[in-house]
Amino acid sequence: METVLHTKNIDKYFRNPVPFHVLKNINLSVKKGEFASIMGKSGCGKSTLLYILSTMDRDYEGELFINEDLITGQDGDTLSRIRNEHIGFVFQFHYLLSEFTVLENVMLPAKKLARKSYEEITHDAMEKLRMLNIDHLATKRASRVSGGEKQRIAIARALINDPTIIMGDEPTGNLDSYNADNVLDIFRQLSDEQGLSLLIVTHDTEFASKTDRIITMSDGRIIS
Amino acid sequence: MINWQVILSIAKTHLVSKRKQTITAGLGVTFGIGAYITLVCFMTGLNGMLDSLILDQTPHIHIFNEIEPSQVQPLEQKFKEALTQVHSVRPKQRKKNIHNAFPLIQNLTNNSDVMAALPQVNTQIFYVSGAIELGGNLTGMLPNEEVTYFNFDKYIISGTSQALENIPNSILLGVGIAEKMSLSVGDRVQISTANGTVQPLKIVGLFQSGIAEIDNVFSFSTVKTVQQLLGEPKSYITDINVKLFDMEKAFTLSRKLEKQHNLKAIDIKTANAQFETGTTIRNLITYSVSITLLIVAGFGIYNILNMLIYEKMNDIAILKATGFSGRDVQYIFMSQAIIIGILGGCLGLVLGFLLSLAIDNTPFDTQALPTITTYPVNHDPVFYIIGIVFALIATFFAGYLPARKARKIDPVQIIRGQ
Numbered sequence: 001m002e003t004v005l006h007t008k009n010i011d012k013y014f015r016n017p018v019p020f021h022v023l024k025n026i027n028l029s030v031k032k033g034e035f036a037s038i039m040g041k042s043g044c045g046k047s048t049l050l051y052i053l054s055t056m057d058r059d060y061e062g063e064l065f066i067n068e069d070l071i072t073g074q075d076g077d078t079l080s081r082i083r084n085e086h087i088g089f090v091f092q093f094h095y096l097l098s099e100f101t102v103l104e105n106v107m108l109p110a111k112k113l114a115r116k117s118y119e120e121i122t123h124d125a126m127e128k129l130r131m132l133n134i135d136h137l138a139t140k141r142a143s144r145v146s147g148g149e150k151q152r153i154a155i156a157r158a159l160i161n162d163p164t165i166i167m168g169d170e171p172t173g174n175l176d177s178y179n180a181d182n183v184l185d186i187f188r189q190l191s192d193e194q195g196l197s198l199l200i201v202t203h204d205t206e207f208a209s210k211t212d213r214i215i216t217m218s219d220g221r222i223i224s
Numbered sequence: 225m226i227n228w229q230v231i232l233s234i235a236k237t238h239l240v241s242k243r244k245q246t247i248t249a250g251l252g253v254t255f256g257i258g259a260y261i262t263l264v265c266f267m268t269g270l271n272g273m274l275d276s277l278i279l280d281q282t283p284h285i286h287i288f289n290e291i292e293p294s295q296v297q298p299l300e301q302k303f304k305e306a307l308t309q310v311h312s313v314r315p316k317q318r319k320k321n322i323h324n325a326f327p328l329i330q331n332l333t334n335n336s337d338v339m340a341a342l343p344q345v346n347t348q349i350f351y352v353s354g355a356i357e358l359g360g361n362l363t364g365m366l367p368n369e370e371v372t373y374f375n376f377d378k379y380i381i382s383g384t385s386q387a388l389e390n391i392p393n394s395i396l397l398g399v400g401i402a403e404k405m406s407l408s409v410g411d412r413v414q415i416s417t418a419n420g421t422v423q424p425l426k427i428v429g430l431f432q433s434g435i436a437e438i439d440n441v442f443s444f445s446t447v448k449t450v451q452q453l454l455g456e457p458k459s460y461i462t463d464i465n466v467k468l469f470d471m472e473k474a475f476t477l478s479r480k481l482e483k484q485h486n487l488k489a490i491d492i493k494t495a496n497a498q499f500e501t502g503t504t505i506r507n508l509i510t511y512s513v514s515i516t517l518l519i520v521a522g523f524g525i526y527n528i529l530n531m532l533i534y535e536k537m538n539d540i541a542i543l544k545a546t547g548f549s550g551r552d553v554q555y556i557f558m559s560q561a562i563i564i565g566i567l568g569g570c571l572g573l574v575l576g577f578l579l580s581l582a583i584d585n586t587p588f589d590t591q592a593l594p595t596i597t598t599y600p601v602n603h604d605p606v607f608y609i610i611g612i613v614f615a616l617i618a619t620f621f622a623g624y625l626p627a628r629k630a631r632k633i634d635p636v637q638i639i640r641g642q
Contacts, residue, residue, distance in 0.1 A: 051636045056545060077549045084547020091639060095542045099241035109546040111230040157546065169639070 002032040004197045010062035024220040035191040035198045037208040040217035046201045055079045088158025090168040098143035110160045128156040148179030168200040235559040249528040253568025256521030257611045260514040261576020264607045267510040269600035283465030284474040290488040325461035340373045344463040345450040352414035353405045364450025373467045383409045383429020395425035399432040400440030522618035529626040541638035554631035561623020569615030
């Protein structure tokens with residue numbers, strides 16, 4: 001099966017306040033359509049790894065490939081473009097632009113990509129919202145919706161550019177169990193029905209148990 | 225690739241949702257530019273008025289025959305090697321007129337730098353009213369030319385200069401003398417010259433220069449009338465007033481004339497040196513105050529944008545995480561600054577225009593300046609262009625520094641720091 005993301009010998013050091021070898025020789029690959037989760041104790045480096053994989057953190061050694069293209073060493077503008085086009089991100093906290101409407105929040109990455117016309121983007125965004133059963137919120141301001149709804153909006157935003165992979169940093173960590181299950185169901189559905197690749201960092205064993213593969217990390221290494 | 229539509233729509237949303245901050249920042253620019261326009265229009269208007277008060281009346285070069293002792297005494301010519309001492313040297317007796325005045329005027333008129341060279345006859349006289357004799361000064365001139373080149377009619381408060389030309393033996397009296405002697409237009413005034421001739425002249429007008437020493441002493445008539453009064457021929461001219469196209473050439477030309485014709489020639493800068501200094505200092509004050517105002521407005525914008533960026537750290541992180549580059553983020557904040565600059569600046573121009581219009585219509589009654597009824601304002605469009613350009617430059621820099629900071633924000637730090 002096709003690999004969407006893989007790494008070669010990634011090492012990372014924190015320099016402040018004391019030198020610390022946080023990621024040790026990480027070799028990892030995610031296949032197309034795979035729903036993978038990364039688990040591990042606090043401080044084992046799983047989030048750090050995710051930010052390297054998301055191209056936002058450029059300070060590491062080793063090589064990162066997305067769709068078999070070498071990402072390591074590209075300049076900031078190219079990386080922004082890659083993030084925009086290939087990676088959908090869902091955070092633990094509901095990172096929406098609070099002054100924009102729900103629909104505008106979802107549309108923003110597509111407007112930046114500018115591959116489609118404004119009407120097409122609006123249509124796509126409404127489609128994503130409908131799929132996640134939140135289309136009735138479209139015209140509301142992002143600051144006026146509940147936590148669970150915000151996370152679904154963030155997922156809609158992550159999906160808008162039909163990315164290669166969705167990455168999540170504990171996307172259910174800040175939600176009650178009802179909403180957490182809801183988000184998990186959405187991810188499961190996206191993986192099963194649309195063949196989307198997902199890579200989710202989580203603490204939640206129940207969540208992890210429902211994914212295709214669990215990557216366990218300890219002290220900066222992948223142990224299984 | 226920069227997608228301006230998206231950037232501007234984000235900038236607009238930020239500005240609209242932070243309405244109070246936007247208005248505060250914009251008003252800073254508005255008041256800065258408004259105050260600059262008002263100040264500069266008013267001050268240059270005032271400068272222009274004071275300039276014209278002196279400059280319109282003052283010839284660029286004044287040529288006359290100064291009475292002075294001979295530079296070289298006969299004794300010194302005889303004993304060149306010896307040390308000679310002559311006490312109580314007296315000026316040589318000679319006429320006050322300029323020798324060969326008309327050829328000189330012709331020569332000056334042919335000079336391409338000279339706009340006009342006008343002859344005058346100046347003489348000491350007495351205004352006689354019954355037993356009272358008031359000392360004064362009568363100037364014979366060419367009324368039409370004086371009006372054309374030296375705005376002479378600006379100071380005539382009743383009657384016309386045209387009448388001076390048309391009516392023989394007429395006089396234009398200083399308003400101070402007219403008051404002292406209870407004379408008005410249409411009356412006759414007795415003029416007595418130094419050599420005893422008494423001649424009645426018809427008053428065809430009154431003038432007020434705003435300078436009491438002039439209004440109390442001076443009167444004007446035609447060259448011909450004064451020559452007749454003095455019993456002198458038509459070639460008798462005591463002064464030549466020269467107006468140049470370019471005032472800056474006055475000094476060199478006056479030196480040249482002095483050398484060539486053995487006459488006294490005083491240029492306007494020498495005659496009004498203190499005046500030039502005053503204008504320069506007023507301009508300096510105007511510009512330093514204006515620039516201070518604009519810089520203060522610029523700091524206002526800088527401050528507000530800086531705060532905005534701290535508040536928007538999360539937004540910046542999201543934008544960067546979802547694929548906006550550092551440059552996009554920088555442009556978002558810079559366009560906010562420039563939008564504030566354009567809106568605030570344009571409002572400032574309107575405010576400045578309205579304020580200077582108000583000043584322009586404020587009554588300004590002063591004895592010294594008879595033709596001025598309201599405060600002088602110079603509505604030069606150049607000031608408005610400078611104003612808006614400065615507003616844009618100031619807001620550009622005020623926005624540039626915080627926006628560059630936003631560009632460098634590391635999204636990972638913000639997201640993980642939560």
